[in-house]
Amino acid sequence: MAQAVAGQTKRSAWKVLGLALSNRKTGFMLLFGFAQGLPPALFLGTLYAWLSEADVDLETMGVFSLVGLAYAFQFLWSPLLDRVDIPGVRRLGKRKQWIAPMQLIVGIALVVMSTLNPATSLGWFSLLAAIGAFASATQDIGINAWRIDVADEVATLDILSTITQMGFRLASLVGGAIGLILAEKNGWPWVYVMFGFVMLAIGIAGLFAPDARVSDDTAATAAASDAEVAELYEVGEVTPKIRNRALLAVGILWGWAIITVVVFMVRSMTSTPELRPDVTLFTTTYGPLIVLATIVLPAFIAAWVVKQKRDGKNVIAAHEAGAAIEPPTVTFTDHLYRALVLPLVEFVSRMGWSLVLVLALVLTYRITDSVWGVFAYPFYLGELGYTGEDVAFASKILGIFAILIGLALGGWLITLLGRMFMLTLGAIVAAATNLLYADLAEGGALMQAASDAIGFTWLVNSVANGLSFLFFTSAPPSEGLARLSFTIFWENFAIGIAGAAYIAWLSSIVAKKYAAVQFALLASLTLLIGTLGRGALGEMIEVRGYTYVFILTALIGVIAVVLCIAEWVRVVRLGKDAGVVAPDTSELAAEPAETPQTA
Template identity: 80%
Template sequence: MAEAAAKTKPGWGTLARSLKNPKSGFMALFGFAQGLPPALFLGTLYAWLSEAEVDLETMGVFSLVGLAYAFQFLWSPLLDKVDIPGLRRLGKRKQWIAPMQLTVGIALLVMSFLDPGSALGWFSLLAAIGAFASATQDIAINAWRIDVADEVATLDILSTITQMGFRMAALVGGALGLIIAERIGWPQTYLIMGGIMLAIGIASLFAPDADVAKRSAATDAAADAEVAELYNAGEVTPQVRNRALLAVGILWAWAIGTVVVFMVRSMTAMPEDRPDVTLFTATYGPLIVLATVVLPAFIAAWVARQKRNGTNVITAAPGVGAGHKVTFADHLYRALVLPLVEFVGRIGWSLVLILALVLTYRICDSIWGVFAYPFYLGELGYTGDEVAFASKFFGVFAIILGLALGGWIITKFGRMFTLTLGAILAAATNLLYADLAAGGATMQAASDFIGFTKLIAWMAPFGSEGLPRLTFTIFWENLAIGIAGAAYIAWLSSIVAKEYAAVQYALLASLTLLVGTLGRGALGQMIEDRGYYFVFIFTALIGVVAVVLCIMEWIREARGGKDAGVVQPDPVVARGA
């Protein structure tokens, strides 16, 4: 009994056992593979282009590759229900993960042999291919994490590990990439990074895959049998399914077509005729979210209601091979509409609460991020070296520390406690920045009191008198981001169904990303009109809304919503804590 109790006792022991599991090692590798390509395609690449004297308007075209990450949910249904010929034996998720990682690696290697000044067309094409492959592997890796989680390598720990790997990759591809390029050159740097991605792609072949993947990707006959279950008694009639499929299909086709047309226009038009990326995202982003998430959710709710009320449902199942032939529309419905029907049917009206939490939880740091450097360099007058030290080196260390601390808090006190704590800390750190915008007297006094000022003076003798308070503020903000990030990814992973993980997770994650992108224009105008101090107070208030929503979601799960809406139980609640 004592031994069993020790095995289930939350805390460092649970964390240690999870980290020893091979799945945790591959999760760290996959997290690194998720973080490296965005750093190289959307960040470090601009330094190479600047050195090659590529004009700013042309650089703007390269920002289009970011749309692959923002709208990755548009092709996520393919990864749930489509097999790559000859690769399905790798597993449902690995058949997409390994090839995409190898594609990214090859793109980086080929780029290393090109001169961006003279081969800009090939350069942009390779960046687009690499970003698309990177976004696709993200979909598959997020689903893999949900599939393989078990009682040892828990979903919470795997979610924390993937964030750690991601942050380490951002540091390697960002700050470290710049340092390496300064010494050996950009082509050699991208050659090294491409080699790293190829090595990860090969290592991915040996990662475990979930039993559900083997079952669902076995043969076409098995897939037909799964689709045939749509004709069981109690399922909605083919007429209802076809209407839902037609409506959702038209909406998604419009969204995909809009994004493709915009990218083609941007890549082929003359510089003076290129559409504005920011304007497109602000104008069409909400419409795409409406067409691919909001309206399909209402359609899915209508289908779920038909099934629940017993109206327009099949009363006598014909059985497989008894007068029923599986059609292409059946497969398309299962890939595109059924994940939404399952999610809405399982969650019910609580979906409103969940979407509100998704839209607000990370809004503080996702919107504020693009204004960080103008605030540090322009408003506060720090040098580039000082900002690099505080944010890139000390800040990344703080995030990793926060992720580790968040992982331990989850195992000790539970997922929802950590999610709520992360929301409180994220909101509170905006007040620290408000103090910094007002002169930073409180931050300076706190830094002096705990001896932080002397530490920074020793670590960064090149810094100004104000560097300790900047580093002190960034440290606490990034620590909070780490804790909140660990809890948020774990919670987001827990509310989707394993069978439809790729689609459901991609939709929710894209909402998190898009809301930050769409809100930056308004926040920028607010900074111009009111100043940074007011904006930090405002974002802190938004954070308070997220805290309230976390508490409401916590109560919902505690009252029984967990059984209907969460895939994996919270580790502490499951132990009766």
């Protein structure tokens, strides 16, 4: 009997996976994931290689790192994507009206950049890079919300989350390693114009993707929006006085954060090199403060609003909202409250005390790989003495393929074993791979032995020799390349498995109605602990060495494992699908409707 059940589970899982992969939403998700990964590779990665060839000085290059702030603080304008329609393109759909134009802007920016010489037109070059990065970060908000909106029983949220990660990583490989190779043969302008047209093509193709619908009638859209806000005046809702207090407090916090970022960017772009503020110092100092002001403190304010409502204090009474009273006049502050505060209130109200567990998991899940990431190259190049070519091969080529394999396996196992099982497994393997680096820091004897035992050393040397022959270089593989590649491969493989489950879980806990804001806020929290801990970690490396730090981060990863188990228990108690057995899809074989489920 057990074997029969297991067989049915496997068949059901394969059927679910097959139906999902044949669905057009999955194809567009891969396309959108690629569109998410390509711009960061071009604006934050290979761009520096082009600037170096153009003899742009390092201090000026530091200004270009400012474009990364668009990705770090994209949640600051995420409320616009949930509540604002773009005139003239709202018929495309609630999310596509933001996605497609942003992709076209990125494409145009790349094409125009290809016509400029960064050595002589640095001002225009930096402006285009900033515009492109802002548009790219905005499309990311829209795509993350689109994924949540269109997920259904066939194109499941788990599969779509895995596919978007695969597209992103594939774009990182194409825009990074392959971009460098193409630039060697054809020059940087050719590379950027080619990728610019790729983004333009994706923007045009995305017009045909399914989407959450937006009313064709402007008046009807406005009336629907007013009706949603009018619900704030129903019996039992908090009074306008309480709402305005919460809005004022959150508005001040968000206003300070936005002004801080804008002032820093203006100072950086207009100051002389000797007076230019340090980007890294700003990120590590003000980054956590901005997250505190825009996420943590507003969450406490939202909790206060929820408590007022649940305790029946400062709420609208029946006689104040009786049928005899005229419908309320919707004000601008009502719409602002709806866009800025209500997503937090909804999340706090729905999660309750479980929010503490959720936030703790968000803060710690990726700590094992994110906190030490900035020290990776100093470790490889300085501590271990590898060459840049060795690191590029192991990290940028083999490592990307390892992530893709991990994502593919993780996506299939989510379908078979469930989201929460894979979320927990991902935390375990991500923590364990830090122990591989601990051995590498001590010489890598175990890594070398394991690599030799499974034939990995032979494979790495064969591929490295093949690439040397292909690109007409005579340098043989380094003596320790196999153990470096072995360690990086398994770490990235673990990142792929953990990433597939994490994005799927993160997408599952937000409300479709507020997907853009809630997902952007939670995603930004993922980087908080890494940002806070890097200063202390750098000092610890100096005092204790890399081996100690890798063992410590592995132990810290155990915290995420415990939190995953606690979250798994919470999900099971709520009666949600913890994902032990894949659902029966026998009745889903027909082509599903493309209209997404309502929130």
